[in-house]
Amino acid sequence: MASYEHPGSPDWRGPRGQHMAGTRQEISAAGSDDDLPEPEDLGAPGSPGSHSSMTTRELQEYWQREKGGHRHVKLLFEIASARIEERKVSKFVMYQIVIIQTGSFDSHKAVLDRRYSDFERLQKSLLKAFREEIEDVAFPKKHLLGNFREEMVSERKLAFKEYLRALYAIRCVRRSREFIDFLTRPELREAFGCLRAGQYPRALDVLVRVLPLQEKLTPHCPALRVPALCALLLCHRDLERPLEAFAAGERALHCLHAREGHRYYVPLLDAMVSLAYALGKDFASLKARLDESQLRRPTSRVFSLKELIVREYLY
Template identity: 30%
Template sequence: MMNSLLTKLKSSSRVYQDAENKKSSEAAAEENALGEEQDTITGGISGTLAISDLTLKTPTDTNKDFHYDVPCDGSYTMSSNVSFEVISAEVVKEGRSGHVNYTILMKPHKDALRTIPTVVKRRYSDFEHLHQQLRKGFPSIMANVAFPRKVLLGNFTSETIAKRSTAFEQYLTHLFSFFEIRFSSDFLYFFVLEDFSDAIRYFVQKDYGKAVLYFEKILPVLEKLYGDSHPHVLNCLCGLVVSYMKLEKYAVAEACSQVALKCMGAINDETMASLLMTSIRLCWTLGKDKQDLEKKVQDLKSKGVSVIRDLNEVLNETFQFKSN
């Protein structure tokens, strides 16, 4: 395991080797490259806390035709097959201070239906904050969960980073094994940070272009954590449906609605009816067959669903409740 990690970190090791060949006057700055772990970060540094899907295609020009891949396809129904692997560690420096960004690969095991990998970047302080919050919320569980300690100043080697990377892999895997922690707000926040709140905020503010970007960033992560039938995943997909309709990208909206219908799970009939009616309107706009969808709406009406609300209205009500 150690050999494989050291191999993955060769690119990062070159940073250290090049620095050692510089003038001795720069040696002090190199020793402080883990300054964040020594609480010496200056106000001018901020880590890269980005979320991205390796195969995600996001349209940037609404006037051009493009091939759009919905960030999930509705077939990944379980979240128990996810593994975490630190695939790189990047030194981010500014002057005599700095930190290390750890790139974490989230992927289903090889027997899972979906194999699209998802990557997040986090720094030591993010892990540390997660650990502190979980110790407050789940003291009995966290009493037996090991957390990597801060390293000594100047102990900045490929071997040290590889060991730290292995420790973080084991840490996340251990946390993920606890149902209560996996579905906790603190564990979710570690992986999506403010992006979920930003997606909701832009949607409610009717800034649909920005809302789309954030929904697409967090959707692959939510899928890996919870599976496709979780309400968070469905809300993101429905958010994409409405947002792309408002942006007049009807083909993309219809593609998202198809996936959303696969991810309904145990959702209530009212939301199901709203999504179905939206899908019917999209099919009518695009000249697609809608008979199966109309039959499903009739089935819901026979169950007592008499009023079908607009999906945008339902989502706004849901998101405003979440933001309060």
């Protein structure tokens, strides 16, 4: 049987192909292969391979542009502090997680509070979905005694920082529902609970804080941000801020680009038509999109945007 490394094998890629495969493995092991240009790009028009006469400065500028074009959002995790909290029937350590975007000034750093049991639930859910991928990721073990000692708390701060860093370095994990929910679901549940209770200012405050983090975590799937953006629309609308509501709706529609079958698409368009009409904006094009979508996908029962929102994050 022909070896894959033998020139006679149909899968033999030659020295250059083997080198690129090795490079991919190394980058994947380091965290991500998002920044790696495809092999065919190396000889494409405008690339250094096709412009051997480029000066050193021009080459540097080219690779800077290429790197900027391929780079995914990268986040830095810190455990800023830890505090002991005592409730009527329990005592636990609350860890404050600070998440910032690297490479540029981040005016929307996220600050989250999570306890050991939250991390533990994340670990259990990830083991079910990605056991092989995270087998080398260390998780701080639970101890029967000494969990509140200063030395133990400090040790766990460092351990959880490394734990989050290691998880984020694994592409399939950082894009997983489990990882994203760990970092955003408690805040989203709070926001949607406030919205259901009619506490719109409080809901708005939480949404404004969590949405920037959700955007950084979900560039691969913008539709995941739609419920939160629609909740933002509803809060602004019910607080009689139609301009802000319309802006939130535009962001949500952008996330649903070419996804007419999404359950939020028709209710969102319907809400946007009313807002555009009230604001004196071009509602006719929105109404045309709404009518066209309803003709393509006729249904006997269409929920309003608010009816959809109040069903989100109940559990």
